[in-house]
Amino acid sequence: MEAEKIKFKKHIILVLVIVFLLTTSSFGNLSLGAESNLQVHIIDVGQGDSIYLSLPNGENMLVDGGPGTTATQLITYLQNRGVNTINYVVATHPHEDHIGGLDNVISTFTIGKVYMPAVTYTTQAYTNLINAISSKGLTSIKTFKGVVILNTTTNAKNLSIMMLSPISATYSDINNYSPFIRVVYGTTEFLLTGDAGTIVETEVKNSGQTMYADVLKVAHHGSNTATDVTFLNDVNPSSAAISVGSGNTDGHPTVATLDKLKAKNINIFRTDLQGSVVYTTNGTGYLVNVVPWFVGMIIPTSGPIITAAPTSTPTPTATVSPKPTPKPAIHVKSVKLNKTSLSILKGKTFKLIPTINPSNSSNKKVTWKSSNVKIASVSSTGTVKGIKKGIAYIMVVTVDGKKSAKCKVVVK
Ligand SMILES: [Zn+2]
Secondary structure (H helix, E strand, C coil): CCHHHHHHHHHHHHHEEECCCCCEEEEEEEECCCHHHHEEECCCCCCCCCCEECCCCEEEEEEEECCHHHHHHHHHHHHHCCCEEEEEECCCCCCCHHHCCCCHHHHEEEEEEEEECCCCCCCCHHHHHHHHHHCCCCCCCCCCCCCEEEEEEEECEEECCCCCCCCCCCCCCHHHCCCCEEEECEEEEEECCCCCCCHHHHHHHCCCCCCCCCECCCHHHHHCCCCCHHHHHHCCCCCCEECCCCCCCCCCCHHHHHHHHHHCCCCEEHHHHHHCEEEHHHHHHHHCCCCCCCCCCCCCCCCCCCCCCCCCCCCCCCCCCCCCCCCCCCCCCEEEEECCCCCCCCCCEEEEEEEEEEECCCCCCEEECCCCCCCCCECCCCEECCCCCCEEEEEEEECCCCCCEEEEEECC
């Protein structure tokens, strides 16, 4: 029964995956009602890890801060997304490529809770981090299996962030202190793994905790020390993100790890090849800002935007508290634009008008996105403006992220 549900869910989520072939690396503008969505940013910090979560309850979380060399870029990245307060900071383990930038982050932002493993280290990076935490008057919470960072209901969906590990009191390899963090929003799950190795994979499995996730942050930059086939079968992700620096001297990610992911037709995203990888989920499916580096399913590359329509509507998960029964939703069947292509002069504007079918759909809200804002911009109400000569694509997406239409814009 459980296996069947998981298989069904994976199928639904696979078909819900919408890949935007964006020519700009900036995905932060794509709002899709961003405030009610969960975004998971696997930030490109070179060889290291830093994962920013913009939570649908309005809070922010940061798992690792990358190496010291990219701290300034990381801080700018977060500030550009309007981050002032980071409610939850997790230092997965004391290696420099994970905590080197965290002291700066902690000094710069208002910080809520800090989570760290119960292990000390004798490096400058570690000392700097400890000093940054104490100079803010904070103390850290120890990471351990069962630690609940968040468990709440938002937008009538469950939002929970929980640690599945560390399980042992001590580990000989400091990487293994990295907590497995499972993030659940509605029916969409992420599993973050830091640099934990196969020992932890086995421990978590033996503890009987649910590991299934739609998106796996591959452990230890894709090294051979983790991502066992058994573990991959248990997590059964449709997408895997590898945070790794180009030209790193550790040989990450390894061919063996990539082959294991490919063998399961998992879409792979890599920060070394693609920059920051951003997942956006409304709790029933997710979008990724870049094209998979390896795709298990065939995605044609001739058009700028590929959307896969869901074959059926996923059943909503039960909410914790009983709510009055809402009126049955009338689902959007399609969205069309008054133009599928247009040409405008530089500096001129054109208003695109979406038509939503059926016209009595429950939620007719849409969001707009340009494939290249340097060529053509689009306002939140669909007004296109020619910026400079070239071709861009304007896309309209229904607020649930399920239906979209596009218009080719030639700026002359
Ligand atoms: Zn690392």
